[in-house]
Amino acid sequence: MEPLTLSTFPRAIVHIDGDAFFASCEQSRRPKLQGRPVVTGKERGIAASMSYEAKARGVTRGMCLADIRKVCPEAVILPSDYETYSLLSKRFFAIVRRYTPDVEEYSIDECFADLTGLRRPLKMNYFEIAARIKKDLDAELGFTFSVGLAPNKVVAKIASKWAKPSGLTAIPGRELHRYLAKLPVEKVWGIGPNTTALLQKYDIRTALEFARCEEPWVKKYFSKPFYQIWQELNGYYVFELATGEHDTYYTIQKVKTFTPASSDPAFVLAQLAKNIENACIKARKYKLATQRVVIFLRTQQFRDYGLEIDLSGPTQFPNDILHAVIPAFDPLFSPAAAYRATGVILSKLTEAYYGQLDLFGETIRMQRLSNLYESVDMLREKYGKHTVFLGASYLAHKSAQHDGERGHVPDRKIDLLPGETARKRLGIPMFMGEVT
């Protein structure tokens, strides 16, 4: 078979993926759960992450609690402890950054890293560097990661998936065709069902068949992103890494489910107000202001009803947003429906700045709000989130987000250390269970 390219690693990109990340975070801190089927996502009523034991018994992502119990009665179903997962995720990226500063935090449980040029300073070849990163991660976080090394992101993703869990796969450019020949084209990152269907019309079934298509043909029939995927499948480096920790956002989204579903407009509005407050906390943290707000209500039938609201000026304060949202809420809310979630998306984000003087005292008002929220944020820093909240979201704060078994909160929020409060805990992951 003819290779697609003759070079090995013109660029050395690794993709690293935590194996069953959330479930692994749970298993690694509770020996009781090791070797057992573990599912997280209880509070959402669906499987968010499954351990390999649970996957083997047929539990799939998004499966509802009743179905999980049917296919796997012995499954341990836990509420998500995002605080712990986030702490471990940060450690994951910090460990990779020991080796290279060029890390793209792709999601909470995966990242890309560029190792190009590090062979000499680290006195190792690329495969050895990738192996060392994996060894550090596995040892220090207490569960396994899958690592793929390749000349670009698309192929690195193929490599990390090649031998999951705990895989370490290197695909040098020269060997690329051997891997692609065995890979169905729909398994390639970025190729969805529509593209797969189109490719099948031309009898293209493997990634290699796609990679071997003539360039003018690919350019003619596919849009730019697919042409770029084609280039990467041929060993070129096209997709750059978005390195650096997240320092800005294009949109800020907050969605929260609650149980039981509610037909009470005051309660649903309070839930929405709480989301707006949370979104504003994030906006203020990154010094952003929004000028367009999308709100939506999700019914029990999983149907979303939304509205887009343009604000007269950029803001980062929930008071302003609620002022515009409340008149829009009434027409959106249908008393006949039962709602299970609300959400808000802040978009058209700009840097927050109140220097511009105006004729109508808007600057003064904004300065006052800014002072007020500076204090609110200080209180939050000191005493925890929602120490001070708007009256509009009172009903959402009054009771737990979920009733019944979905109301189970993570153990870590109950098993407090001396001096910790329900609102503020040490930022160090904890080993759970009896220590004798």
Add this chain to the structure above:
Amino acid sequence: MPSDSEISAVVGFRSKQAAYQLVTRFLEHGLLEKDAVGTLVPGPHFHAVPVLGTVTAGFPSPAEEELADTMSLDEYLITNKEATYILKVNGESMMGAGILPGDMLLVERGVEPRDGDIVIAQVDREWTIKFFRKRGRAVFLEAAHQDFKPIYPTEELKIAAVVRAVIRKYS
């Protein structure tokens, strides 16, 4: 050294007596001395610069530089931040080593335990805290309490972490 009358002129005293008294004071403090023939000569403290205290002026406070050499309690207790975990002790098996129920431990994952280290091991699907002992090739776990027998692993001994610090917070 100037004479008493010259001192009076410089300092602005009307009488030589006042100048004499000033000189006497200087003699007492060792700023001046009398030589063998009684002539005034500079004493041991004549060139010394007295330090009366510090005055805050436009110079940067030296405090920041001094504090650069101090560390936070976090830094003191934690060597490898990414590998450090916390846990709460329930049992009494390490009382002899001063580790009591309710104590918090800072433990480090991913390090090779050495003989004598206090470790967190996984025994029968539970965490246990014990001394790690190594005798030749054999390894076992030992409690610091007479009621607990040493644990000799039948299979592979799973050491999850090594204890780096004990924290006991009152009130």
